[in-house]
Amino acid sequence: MRIRGHAGRIAALTVVGTAIVLPLVIFVLGPNMPPGKRTTGASSQVTDNTVLLVVMTPFTVFILVYLGYAIATFRATAGEELRDGPPIRGHMPSQIAWLVVTSAAVMFLAIFGTAELFASNGAGGGSGPSPIAKPSGPVLPVQVIGQQWEFTFRYPTYGGVETAELVLPVGRQIEFHVTSLDAIHSFWAYELGVKADANPGVDNIAFVKATKTGSFQIRCAELCGLWHGYMFDTGRVVDGAQFTSWISGERRQFTPVQKYLPPYAPTYKPDPQGRAG
Amino acid sequence: MSPRRLLGYNLLSAAVLGVAGFYLGWWLGHQITGPSLAYFSDTGQNDIALFLAYIVGVVGFLFGLGFMSYPIQRLLGKPPSLREKETAGRARYFALCTDHKVVGMQYLIGIGFFIFIGGLNAMLIRFELLSPTKQAFNPNNYLTIVGLHGTMMMGMMTSGILGPFANYLLPIMIGARRMAFPRIEALTFWLLMLAGVILMTTVAYGGFPTGWTGYAPLNDQANMGMDSYIVFFALVGISMSLLGLNMLATVITMRAPGMSWGRLPIFVWGVVSTSVLMLLAAPVLISTLFMVALDRTAQTGFFNEQAGGSAYLYQNLFWIFGHPEVYILALPGMGIVLEILPVFARKPLWGYRLAVTGMLGITLLSWLVWQHHLFVSGINADLRPFYMLSTELISLPTGFIFICALGTLWQGRIRLTVPMLFTLAWLFNFLIGGLSGVFLSDVPSDVTTHGSFFSMAHFHYTIMGGLLFSFFAAIYFWVPKMTGFAINERWGKIHFWSMFVAFNSTFGPLLVIGFLGMPRRSVTYAGYLHGGNTWVSISAFFLGASMLVFIANFIWSMVFARVPVGPNPWGSKSIEWQLPSPVPVHNFDRVPTFGPDPYPYGVADGPSARIATVPARPTT
Numbered sequence: 001m002r003i004r005g006h007a008g009r010i011a012a013l014t015v016v017g018t019a020i021v022l023p024l025v026i027f028v029l030g031p032n033m034p035p036g037k038r039t040t041g042a043s044s045q046v047t048d049n050t051v052l053l054v055v056m057t058p059f060t061v062f063i064l065v066y067l068g069y070a071i072a073t074f075r076a077t078a079g080e081e082l083r084d085g086p087p088i089r090g091h092m093p094s095q096i097a098w099l100v101v102t103s104a105a106v107m108f109l110a111i112f113g114t115a116e117l118f119a120s121n122g123a124g125g126g127s128g129p130s131p132i133a134k135p136s137g138p139v140l141p142v143q144v145i146g147q148q149w150e151f152t153f154r155y156p157t158y159g160g161v162e163t164a165e166l167v168l169p170v171g172r173q174i175e176f177h178v179t180s181l182d183a184i185h186s187f188w189a190y191e192l193g194v195k196a197d198a199n200p201g202v203d204n205i206a207f208v209k210a211t212k213t214g215s216f217q218i219r220c221a222e223l224c225g226l227w228h229g230y231m232f233d234t235g236r237v238v239d240g241a242q243f244t245s246w247i248s249g250e251r252r253q254f255t256p257v258q259k260y261l262p263p264y265a266p267t268y269k270p271d272p273q274g275r276a277g
Numbered sequence: 278m279s280p281r282r283l284l285g286y287n288l289l290s291a292a293v294l295g296v297a298g299f300y301l302g303w304w305l306g307h308q309i310t311g312p313s314l315a316y317f318s319d320t321g322q323n324d325i326a327l328f329l330a331y332i333v334g335v336v337g338f339l340f341g342l343g344f345m346s347y348p349i350q351r352l353l354g355k356p357p358s359l360r361e362k363e364t365a366g367r368a369r370y371f372a373l374c375t376d377h378k379v380v381g382m383q384y385l386i387g388i389g390f391f392i393f394i395g396g397l398n399a400m401l402i403r404f405e406l407l408s409p410t411k412q413a414f415n416p417n418n419y420l421t422i423v424g425l426h427g428t429m430m431m432g433m434m435t436s437g438i439l440g441p442f443a444n445y446l447l448p449i450m451i452g453a454r455r456m457a458f459p460r461i462e463a464l465t466f467w468l469l470m471l472a473g474v475i476l477m478t479t480v481a482y483g484g485f486p487t488g489w490t491g492y493a494p495l496n497d498q499a500n501m502g503m504d505s506y507i508v509f510f511a512l513v514g515i516s517m518s519l520l521g522l523n524m525l526a527t528v529i530t531m532r533a534p535g536m537s538w539g540r541l542p543i544f545v546w547g548v549v550s551t552s553v554l555m556l557l558a559a560p561v562l563i564s565t566l567f568m569v570a571l572d573r574t575a576q577t578g579f580f581n582e583q584a585g586g587s588a589y590l591y592q593n594l595f596w597i598f599g600h601p602e603v604y605i606l607a608l609p610g611m612g613i614v615l616e617i618l619p620v621f622a623r624k625p626l627w628g629y630r631l632a633v634t635g636m637l638g639i640t641l642l643s644w645l646v647w648q649h650h651l652f653v654s655g656i657n658a659d660l661r662p663f664y665m666l667s668t669e670l671i672s673l674p675t676g677f678i679f680i681c682a683l684g685t686l687w688q689g690r691i692r693l694t695v696p697m698l699f700t701l702a703w704l705f706n707f708l709i710g711g712l713s714g715v716f717l718s719d720v721p722s723d724v725t726t727h728g729s730f731f732s733m734a735h736f737h738y739t740i741m742g743g744l745l746f747s748f749f750a751a752i753y754f755w756v757p758k759m760t761g762f763a764i765n766e767r768w769g770k771i772h773f774w775s776m777f778v779a780f781n782s783t784f785g786p787l788l789v790i791g792f793l794g795m796p797r798r799s800v801t802y803a804g805y806l807h808g809g810n811t812w813v814s815i816s817a818f819f820l821g822a823s824m825l826v827f828i829a830n831f832i833w834s835m836v837f838a839r840v841p842v843g844p845n846p847w848g849s850k851s852i853e854w855q856l857p858s859p860v861p862v863h864n865f866d867r868v869p870t871f872g873p874d875p876y877p878y879g880v881a882d883g884p885s886a887r888i889a890t891v892p893a894r895p896t897t
Contacts, residue, residue, distance in 0.1 A: 229800030
């Protein structure tokens, strides 16, 4: 095939560039995209990130190749008199082609993103008090309470015990219930791929299932006042037996003070007689 | 200076009355609240006094500057004086002046000053983040610095291009001698300057902890420094909506013969679409802040969960303003890019109608996407697919702008002057900004990137890489027209390359750091991000240094070197370049007539407009 003219060369360079970059994106960058594959939610985010990169690659390569080619080729020679280029005011076929291609990409991304969002039960994101997409089967509810400036956790199926540490069993579907007692916080468990805003008076639900054990970092991702920068913590994903022994230890330790806590509820109102939660 | 001059309407009397008004309002506020209200005396905070101080101070300043002289003279039955428009000379730049060219220059310097302040805050932020744990500033000061940086930049850059360049050039481009409402035009400038000063006074009242978004209920908890933020943004909102109104009225009513809508320079279309957003979005901000102010003073509970309000309401209202605001920042840059490309590619704008469609499409769609800022907040979670779609749809009109820019380069005779370099850099930066935005629009990807440095780097790519680069393109392109003096090209190129490299070296890694788990506005970060942050901080200091190169070059070229440029140093065929540099006080002797083609490159015709010159008239 012979490549003729500027358009042919730009097209050829775009195809070659895409052919080089695309395998790198799919096989090298994609599998290593953040936030890793330690949970179901995080894995579906990695899938999304990879698909987005793949769709973007040809557009990016085309625009950069075009820019580079245009700057290199369509240059006025140094010191020449002012000379005008041809008065081209548009080119309907390429305008229509551009519209069709970008529309197709956008529609694909929107449909794909929606499908992935439902298939992954919200991909670890906060989905409000009554999410449409829910995992089938039993779940372990864990409440996350944000307050200035720490997160605490309650396990309603274990007597509503409140802990200062977040420990989760591997392989079980977790249902986070995120709420706040004061300002807006955001519960961000980075390696779990979970982020859900903690709003006062709102029960914000996020689903995740850890597939590997290990520790993960927790950060507050919404500016919540003076010590926002210090609102971080480390959580652990452990196997089922370790979780059972940990939670029973916590219950033994905290049962004597449990009566000072308000009963477990989806949201809390601050109590003037003492802090809730 | 005679006593008459000192007592008249000038900056001195404005400052005196402004300060007097401030303390009058402060005193009034303390009279209203009084010692009986234990609430205020307990906390040592008197928000009512500070609000009144700011408001009365602003009124006093504007009175001292002479904004009330027209209505007062009218009330007294005297003919109003338009003296401020007629006088020439340097004093005009320091007073109320209704000449659109003077206001444009005032905006350029005034906004430049506050952007410099905002930039210094950015340097302090990067200094703090050199270490993950050691703190240079205490948390309250750090949050105030972050808030000052974001709020100052967001507030000032809304008018960053419309203020200096649209005010100066838009009347000329459409063949008018003035704006539709010249006094309102001056008012928008002085309100913005007052707003900037008021925001800086927040440090005297303890700063504010909320960043530029000012989320409830944190804004209700915050101490008195929050009031500075509220008054600042309200004044910016008033200034913005008046500016938009003025621009729209000017374009609708004051176009010269022959200047039909299809012949408007594309920059004017950028201004029109921005103005629509300004006029409609800013009132939402003003009323929202009014509600916040009531929450803080009259103890209402609009945004307070326990008092029956909702913190979600604030988020919704803020982003109904806030997302159009983002395009208020982006659209003028697109206008400038598409205006400058034809000049240095020496070709007509490719796909004029497509570009206009793109701008209007962005204007429309920008109203339908605000909840993508709330994807993980739990609000309306079932509507997320809709907001995902609408957000991704915005890339279609943005794509129109790109294809028009690329098409204009096609077979051009490209000259890489400094403004052209900044324009091409806009294309590169905005491409990265747009692509990173796709991750934020996709809900599963957004779960990790939301509220992280990724989203921060994304909007710096669109606002700094987009708006600020086009702002500099406009400065290098049009300031010679506005002042009559050339900007040194060699140092301009040094400025460009240092800024372009340092900018990408700062914000490119920040995209990665954000993806790897760094939250925004946090004074600490995880140890494994230390190396990356050090790299970014050092790059940011280089970026700051590149701004100093610009400032030195600008002052050198304008104050000391003063190399005169002819009327048309770039060989442009647009109307503003057919006038002398700087443009004379009355713009044209006769109203110009416009031909059918705004970009007559490559055709035998002359410039886009004919300006009939008349021999010097005998002065009467």
